[in-house]
Amino acid sequence: MNKALRLSIALLLFGLAAVASADQLLMIRSSLPFAEAMLALQNAISESGYKVARVQNVDIGLSKIGYKTDNYKVVFYGKAEEAARLVEKYPELIPYLPLNVAIFAEKDNTILVTNRPGVLAEFFPAPELKTLFMDWEKDLAKILNKVRDAR
Amino acid sequence: MRYRIIIFLLLFLTAGFQAHAAPDGGELYARNCAACHGEKGESGIGVPLTLPSFQATASDDYLRKTIRLGRPGRVMPASTLSDTEIDAIVGFIRGWGRQSRAPSFPTTPIQGNVEHGSRLFATQCATCHGANGEGGKGTGVTFSRPRDQQIMAPALNNPGFLAAASDAMIKAILVKGRDGTPMSHFTGKESALEDINDLVSFIRSFEKIPKHLTAAVLETEQAVLIKDSPYDLATTIANVKLAAISNNFIFIREQRLAYGLVPEGQEDPRQHIVYFCNFNMLNSALATDPRVGLFLPCRITVVEQNGKVKMMAVNPKRLSKIFNNTELNALCDEMTKRYLAIMEDATI
Numbered sequence: 273m274n275k276a277l278r279l280s281i282a283l284l285l286f287g288l289a290a291v292a293s294a295d296q297l298l299m300i301r302s303s304l305p306f307a308e309a310m311l312a313l314q315n316a317i318s319e320s321g322y323k324v325a326r327v328q329n330v331d332i333g334l335s336k337i338g339y340k341t342d343n344y345k346v347v348f349y350g351k352a353e354e355a356a357r358l359v360e361k362y363p364e365l366i367p368y369l370p371l372n373v374a375i376f377a378e379k380d381n382t383i384l385v386t387n388r389p390g391v392l393a394e395f396f397p398a399p400e401l402k403t404l405f406m407d408w409e410k411d412l413a414k415i416l417n418k419v420r421d422a423r
Numbered sequence: 424m425r426y427r428i429i430i431f432l433l434l435f436l437t438a439g440f441q442a443h444a445a446p447d448g449g450e451l452y453a454r455n456c457a458a459c460h461g462e463k464g465e466s467g468i469g470v471p472l473t474l475p476s477f478q479a480t481a482s483d484d485y486l487r488k489t490i491r492l493g494r495p496g497r498v499m500p501a502s503t504l505s506d507t508e509i510d511a512i513v514g515f516i517r518g519w520g521r522q523s524r525a526p527s528f529p530t531t532p533i534q535g536n537v538e539h540g541s542r543l544f545a546t547q548c549a550t551c552h553g554a555n556g557e558g559g560k561g562t563g564v565t566f567s568r569p570r571d572q573q574i575m576a577p578a579l580n581n582p583g584f585l586a587a588a589s590d591a592m593i594k595a596i597l598v599k600g601r602d603g604t605p606m607s608h609f610t611g612k613e614s615a616l617e618d619i620n621d622l623v624s625f626i627r628s629f630e631k632i633p634k635h636l637t638a639a640v641l642e643t644e645q646a647v648l649i650k651d652s653p654y655d656l657a658t659t660i661a662n663v664k665l666a667a668i669s670n671n672f673i674f675i676r677e678q679r680l681a682y683g684l685v686p687e688g689q690e691d692p693r694q695h696i697v698y699f700c701n702f703n704m705l706n707s708a709l710a711t712d713p714r715v716g717l718f719l720p721c722r723i724t725v726v727e728q729n730g731k732v733k734m735m736a737v738n739p740k741r742l743s744k745i746f747n748n749t750e751l752n753a754l755c756d757e758m759t760k761r762y763l764a765i766m767e768d769a770t771i
Contacts (some may be wrong), residue, residue, distance in 0.1 A: 286531070294747035295455075295500040295501075295502070295503070295746070296500065296747075297500075297714065297745055297746070299458040299714070300454075300457070300458050301457045301458040301459075301461070301462060303462055305445065305504055313767040320696055323683070324683070325681075325682060325683030325684045326678075326682065326683045328719065328720055330709075330716060330719055330720070333675070333700060333702065333705075333720075334702060334705065334706060334709075339702065339706045341706075341709070342714060344709070344713070344718075346716055346717065346719055348683065350684050351684070352681060352684040352685045355680075355681060355684060356681065359680065359694060359726075361734075363651070363726065363733075364647050364735075366680065366694070366724050366726060366735050367647050367648075367722075367724055367735045367736050367737045368737060369680065370680075370683075370684065371543075372717055373717070374713075374714065374716035374717040374719070376713055376716065381462075382459075383458055383708070383713075385458070385714045385716070385717055386717050387717060387742070387745055388745075391745060392646075394646075395646030395647070395741070396646070420453065
């Protein structure tokens with residue numbers, strides 16, 4: 273293959289990759305007030321085949337100590353069998369489990385934010401994990417889009 | 424000949440792919456921008472994109488470069504969207520403007536007296552934009568800006584801003600001001616055109632500030648903090664709790680890793696998470712950037728595998744990169760040190 277062709281293909285593939293990749297955080301704004309957005313998030317997680325493991329009430333903890341804060345929670349979720357398998361095979365992933373989404377009030381809206389699972393591929397380069405992280409990312413995008421579109 | 428056909432096919436496929444993606448500015452904006460700038464551009468952080476005075480002084484080129492380059496170290500990430508997609512977003516944002524035409528500015532550098540501009544900046548601009556153009560406190564780094572202010576003064580020394588705004592655009596903002604924000608125009612202050620040119624040149628001189636000072640990134644490759652424990656699982660868990668307390672954290676609770684994912688009692692007893700919190704630090708972190716919540720609460724996981732006990736935690740220093748927020752760096756660095764200190768103490 274001559275140099276020009278190799279260069280052309282490399283440039284084209286780079287162009288495609290640039291189209292497909294994006295920022296390191298997934299973040300959406302829901303026009304719903306906090307309580308409704310929270311419900312929409314939990315429903316979307318369940319509908320995507322995951323289980324909500326627990327909700328961390330960051331706001332309640334802060335308020336108890338005397339700090340003024342708006343609604344702020346962290347929702348942990350996952351799939352039991354998948355998590356168990358990962359913990360056995362890739363124990364270094366443990367600190368990143370279960371998956372989570374931070375959800376907080378922003379005036380009358382609600383903001384949801386989490387790290388893009390694809391970014392974990394930088395930390396954990398095993399090929400099998402890359403596929404898994406991409407699957408998580410697709411699911412997460414669907415979950416967040418559902419919350420964003422909920423009215 | 425065969426190569427030409429391959430290149431043609433690749434070009435065709437790429438074009439087809441991009442055409443199929445059919446950039447919808449509104450949809451792209453909702454997905455990439457609305458979280459911070461508001462669904463209707465009314466702003467959560469940053470200048471309200473709908474503001475007529477913003478629309479009148481921001482060129483399409485400025486918007487394009489701002490989206491492409493972001494604001495290094497100040498929440499707004501650089502975008503990897505295609506040029507077509509960025510154009511679509513710009514078109515969508517421009518739809519909010521009352522003007523039929525977007526302003527455009529020449530790229531010719533403006534020559535002025537930097538020293539005189541520096542003196543003017545100190546008296547006329549530094550109160551809002553900071554002595555070194557670093558912006559108002561919290562600018563671009565928090566969703567929770569004081570609600571009595573429509574916007575906070577942006578960081579003029581940010582490499583993203585300097586690359587996006589031409590001298591002529593900065594001059595136009597100085598001449599016209601931005602109605603609806605605290606930024607007043609200079610013409611009403613009997614400022615000579617030369618003074619404005621001097622100010623522009625001084626602002627442009629911020630480009631000489633080393634980037635690590637305006638958009639610092641913490642360097643580390645380690646995504647996970649791990650330490651072996653010489654003790655058994657139960658002792659290690661107890662030690663982590665005590666070590667957290669002795670490092671000024673409040674113990675919150677201990678749970679098995681699979682808690683909530685499987686029926687109670689069926690969780691693997693070899694995997695435990697110890698949660699703890701320093702509320703003062705938490706409050707400070709959330710005030711700086713509420714997005715850090717996704718790594719809350721502070722926790723160390725203690726696991727037993729093949730007869731060995733390990734303590735593990737995320738490395739906040741490594742994660743600081745994903746936030747693109749220089750103001751978080753010190754907190755992330757501190758948190759990494761504290762995790763390591765707790766793990767160290769738990770093994771003594």
